[in-house]
Amino acid sequence: MLILLMSLLCAVGIETSKPGLDVGIVITDAAKAKDFYGGVLGLKEAGAFPLPTGGTMIRYQSGATVIKLLSYEKPPSKTAGPIRDAIGIRLITVYTTDRDGVIERAEKRGLKLTLQEVRPGVSYGFLPDPDGNVIEVVTLRPDSPANLSQTVAIGLTVADAQKSRAFFSNILGLEEQPPQDLPNKAGVKYTFASGASIVKFWQAVAGTPVKTGAVQDGSGIRYFTFMVKDVDATHAWLVGRGAKVAMPPTDFGRLARIMFVTDPDGNYIEFAGPIKAPK
Numbered sequence: 605m606l607i608l609l610m611s612l613l614c615a616v617g618i619e620t621s622k623p624g625l626d627v628g629i630v631i632t633d634a635a636k637a638k639d640f641y642g643g644v645l646g647l648k649e650a651g652a653f654p655l656p657t658g659g660t661m662i663r664y665q666s667g668a669t670v671i672k673l674l675s676y677e678k679p680p681s682k683t684a685g686p687i688r689d690a691i692g693i694r695l696i697t698v699y700t701t702d703r704d705g706v707i708e709r710a711e712k713r714g715l716k717l718t719l720q721e722v723r724p725g726v727s728y729g730f731l732p733d734p735d736g737n738v739i740e741v742v743t744l745r746p747d748s749p750a751n752l753s754q755t756v757a758i759g760l761t762v763a764d765a766q767k768s769r770a771f772f773s774n775i776l777g778l779e780e781q782p783p784q785d786l787p788n789k790a791g792v793k794y795t796f797a798s799g800a801s802i803v804k805f806w807q808a809v810a811g812t813p814v815k816t817g818a819v820q821d822g823s824g825i826r827y828f829t830f831m832v833k834d835v836d837a838t839h840a841w842l843v844g845r846g847a848k849v850a851m852p853p854t855d856f857g858r859l860a861r862i863m864f865v866t867d868p869d870g871n872y873i874e875f876a877g878p879i880k881a882p883k
Contacts, residue, residue, distance in 0.1 A: 623799035624668025626829040632679040636734035656857030667754035668800035683815040683822035684736035690815040693825040695759030703743035760805040767868040772796045816870035827872040835861045835877040
């Protein structure tokens with residue numbers, strides 16, 4: 605299934621180099637964030653290194669996704685909080701087979717993970733990280749298929765669901781799944797597949813404040829990343845599809861070549877790949 609989805613992306617122009625999307629979170633306290641993502645969720649740290657723009661990136665592996673914690677010398681204002689209180693990237697869903705471990709480690713830190721069963725062996729609940737980002741924890745049976753534990757979902761609250769559907773389908777070329785009614789008549793959830801990752805969103809009520817923008821404009825879940833084989837080719841293809849480019853292909857120090865586009869709400873979406881060797 606993952607190979608099929610990656611092939612679909614390649615066929616429409618985005619040639620990805622890994623099955624999962626990465627997620628960037630700007631944090632205000634590195635020690636507390638590390639204790640939550642590593643200590644509570646039990647994710648494996650995948651290295652830390654200095655950012656060319658100043659500060660440090662701490663990486664955690666969650667299935668096929670890398671959660672990137674960006675710690676700057678001067679933390680920006682907080683933009684995290686409840687899912688529905690702002691337009692932007694409001695949620696990350698992580699999957700784990702360590703149900704009892706997460707519950708126990710959360711309780712030791714004064715956090716309570718209340719789980720609701722979806723079907724036998726699969727439950728979900730919510731935990732706030734130290735900055736108030738909403739982390740949805742989906743617990744799986746230890747013998748669940750390996751592809752399920754590779755999954756990460758990214759949740760957005762959007763101003764106009766139809767504009768967002770057109771963006772993810774027509775511009776990014778992702779495959780839309782059937783829409784689903786949310787519980788308690790809370791609206792409709794729209795879902796798009798990208799390899800081992802899911803992008804899901806729901807519409808905000810009128811008057812909801814917007815907390816999107818450039819990565820360093822605020823703390824919280826600030827962007828997500830497609831890892832691609834050729835950033836410049838991806839840029840040309842996206843421009844041809846009408847994407848709004850926030851930053852053209854740029855070498856990010858010696859780490860990677862990156863670019864950003866924005867969705868209809870101003871959320872930043874990164875495309876990152878290897879730096880091109882000089883001719």
